[in-house]
Amino acid sequence: MGYYRVRKNWNNGKWDSSQICAYTDKPKAIQECTEERVQQGYKVFDPDGKVVYPITLEKQTKVLKNDGVIPDDEIEYWNDIFNRKKLVHLDDLNVIINRYSKLLNKNETKIVSHNGICMLRIPSNRFQIKLVDKSKSNLDEDTYFNLGYFANFKEDGIFFTLPVANLVADTDENTLSSPCLKYLKERKVKDNKVYFYASQNASDQFKKKDVSTLIICNDNTVFIDKYNSLYDEDVKYAVSGAPIIIDGLRATTEYLDEGWDNSIVRPTVHGFLGVKDNYIYYFYIExxxxxxxxxxxxxxKIKDCGFSDVIKVDGGGSFYCKINGEIQKSTSENRQINNIGVVM
Incomplete structure (x- = not known):
């Protein structure tokens, strides 16, 4: 079994005097790589020498670079970050985002159409993920849709659900059943926020897999990338799904490599999340x-939409979509689901 090493340099896997520690467990290594150590140049390397923390900078910089937010006299500096020649503290990137905040000022949610598909274009700062563990149509939100996959359980006569793969979501602890809350707290629940990662899944389906996950960072930058776990303090929301487009290219059987199975690809109504220009696009296709x-x-159907990445989220009997108080589409049963996407 390989080690995740906290050090400044990979040094071809050889001993490096900067190494602080090494763990077989990635979350423990990330925990040791504190903010102070990141500022000092420390990183977490996986057994193959890939930097696995901090890693949000690459995708965030790509978003800003593609949208033309970074001014010409700073492109070279940020290209170095994008190409991993330079590693900087997250606060430095936030300075750029705050100074050139064109992305963050796009606050209008719109319904757009493409190839006959209605898509909800949502600014990342107006998108919320909530863990509800309730029947899909018994919710008060005005605009919401079922979202991430989940597993069903029963304990002490109580039916409940738990997420699968990765999920970071708001919740109301007072509304959750006792067994649901108990198992969520075995992972992490803090200030009505749930942190549930693939590495912590009870089954082996995703436990050792890097799974395609939509991430919204605290600065409202949004992207999709593959993760087995996340650093809590960097993430505002997260939900996993099966890859449809990866870095602009068609995905085929990659979903199987991530741990998904063929039960999710049958003919039915499916939901999707796409990312483009720091907007989240939600749409569904039967x-x-x-x-x-x-x-x-x-x-x-979507190849010429310009999406950088797209994942497929839950559908079938779980499917439900309501916009501005009106049900757009729903499958027949009022299934108990785990989490939803909400437009605020």
């Missing part, structure tokens, strides 16, 4: 083919 991913059925 598919016809036996495998909506490998057949290209989904990709062919």
């Amino acid at each position: 598919t016809k083919t036996s495998n909506c991913i490998t057949s290209g059925e989904i990709y062919d």
